[in-house]
Amino acid sequence: MSTAKTAQATKTTPTAPAPDVLIVGAGLYGLTLAERIATQLRRRVLLIDRRSHIGGNCYSAFDPETGIECHQYGAHLFHTSDETVWAYANQFTTFTNYVHKVYTTHHGEVFPLPINLGTINQFFHAAYTPAEARALITEQAQSAPAEPQNLAEQGISLIGQPLFDAFIKNYTAKQWQTPAEELSPDIIKRLPVRYTYDNRYFNNTHEGLPTDGYEAWFKNMLRAGGDLVEVRLDTDYFTDPAIQTLRATQPLTIFTGPIDQYFDYRFGELKWRSLTLEKEVLDVDDFQGCPVMNYADLEPTYTRIHEFKHFHPERHTDCYAPGSGKTVIVREYSKTWHRGDEPYYPVNTADDRAKLAQYQALAAETPNLIFGGRLGAYAYLDMDQTIAAALAQFETLKSRFNA
Numbered sequence: 001m002s003t004a005k006t007a008q009a010t011k012t013t014p015t016a017p018a019p020d021v022l023i024v025g026a027g028l029y030g031l032t033l034a035e036r037i038a039t040q041l042r043r044r045v046l047l048i049d050r051r052s053h054i055g056g057n058c059y060s061a062f063d064p065e066t067g068i069e070c071h072q073y074g075a076h077l078f079h080t081s082d083e084t085v086w087a088y089a090n091q092f093t094t095f096t097n098y099v100h101k102v103y104t105t106h107h108g109e110v111f112p113l114p115i116n117l118g119t120i121n122q123f124f125h126a127a128y129t130p131a132e133a134r135a136l137i138t139e140q141a142q143s144a145p146a147e148p149q150n151l152a153e154q155g156i157s158l159i160g161q162p163l164f165d166a167f168i169k170n171y172t173a174k175q176w177q178t179p180a181e182e183l184s185p186d187i188i189k190r191l192p193v194r195y196t197y198d199n200r201y202f203n204n205t206h207e208g209l210p211t212d213g214y215e216a217w218f219k220n221m222l223r224a225g226g227d228l229v230e231v232r233l234d235t236d237y238f239t240d241p242a243i244q245t246l247r248a249t250q251p252l253t254i255f256t257g258p259i260d261q262y263f264d265y266r267f268g269e270l271k272w273r274s275l276t277l278e279k280e281v282l283d284v285d286d287f288q289g290c291p292v293m294n295y296a297d298l299e300p301t302y303t304r305i306h307e308f309k310h311f312h313p314e315r316h317t318d319c320y321a322p323g324s325g326k327t328v329i330v331r332e333y334s335k336t337w338h339r340g341d342e343p344y345y346p347v348n349t350a351d352d353r354a355k356l357a358q359y360q361a362l363a364a365e366t367p368n369l370i371f372g373g374r375l376g377a378y379a380y381l382d383m384d385q386t387i388a389a390a391l392a393q394f395e396t397l398k399s400r401f402n403a
């Protein structure tokens, strides 16, 4: 693997061999394909990213003041039921036994999420059995159609009107600033609803955090590729002079940036939500007692607070141990995306889907160009889905190299 520094040196060497594949974006999609192409096809990859680090939005860094690992682009929890993805990821990192649990504050009271028997009984001040709770929710969900077409209908059909109004309606309004009637029902289908007291946030077979952090995981992927993978950071596909020279030769390119930007927004912008992440170091051992606290009401205006030390209860170094006197929190606010902001969540309205189809038709006509990843596919992909998509793309790519 070339490090960023040696990559800078390579950049100015005129005799550097041309890459077989240019990958734009060193996020999980780009990293997975770089690793596969290098180790399985023995082809040269040039992997570029406009940021100064690898890992895309999954990147985390150890806070210099406290030593606590902080996820730079919002909290990232790895979870999957895909055995192929799990085996693939485990080649490069081990995972901790972390199990994600989330709480939410509504009208000054804390409730467990996702909606489970504990949430229902606390909300209705009751002691319902699973069957009683199910009967109640079925009755309260009667206003929803049998086949929900949007997030509001889907939410009400899953948990009934009162719980929807308390825990979903205003949080979703803050998060998406788009009427729930215009949002895809898939957004809310991600959350389980349980008639037990199980409050694991995810339903997957495997769950955990990379033991030594996300960057260590991703560095191991690059290490596997050896000298066949050259990484250039702080390198923008659209402006870097050396990349413009390379582009003129039309190399096989895997582009994981925004598909509408690639085509200079000729059919208009695809809508995204962006985030403001406000980090604060506090002189207390423990701020909130859990990794993530959601805020279900319109006030406060942030959607949630992350407290990073709780993601690694297995770590016993000073900064994680009781008595450290320090913690790091991040308040997460959703905001409308404008050009130049980081795109985080695809809004994906019907209008966006129509534009996306136009861009995809154009992409299909462009030789030697493959779009992928959450920005290239304009899709809400979890990490495991991103890896699965990259592995599937690799299978298609193999035929280009007669492998």
Ligand code: FAD
Residues within 6 Å of the ligand: 024, 025, 026, 027, 028, 029, 030, 048, 049, 050, 051, 055, 056, 057, 058, 073, 074, 075, 076, 077, 078, 079, 235, 236, 237, 238, 256, 257, 258, 344, 345, 372, 373, 374, 375, 381, 382, 383, 384, 386
């Ligand atoms: P990215 O990580 O976005 O990487 C794309 C890279 O391309 C970026 O580094 C970018 O700088 C680079 N790039 C773009 N344009 C250019 C250009 N012109 N030139 C050079 N480089 C360029 N998934 C989970 O499984 N669990 C979670 O808990 C979870 N939490 C999330 C929380 C948030 C707030 C968000 C937004 C996503 C979350 N995800 C989570 C999803 C996860 O982030 C994605 O699955 C993953 O990051 C997708 O990887 P990617 O490579 O497609 O995209």
Ligand code: UDP
Residues within 6 Å of the ligand: 104, 113, 167, 168, 169, 171, 172, 175, 187, 188, 190, 191, 294, 296
């Ligand atoms: N959601 C909500 N209230 C919550 C948590 C989630 O209304 O307390 C809705 C909201 O619309 C959100 C979606 O469920 O966008 C998916 O939630 P998840 O926690 O998976 O969101 P992510 O972590 O991807 O931001």
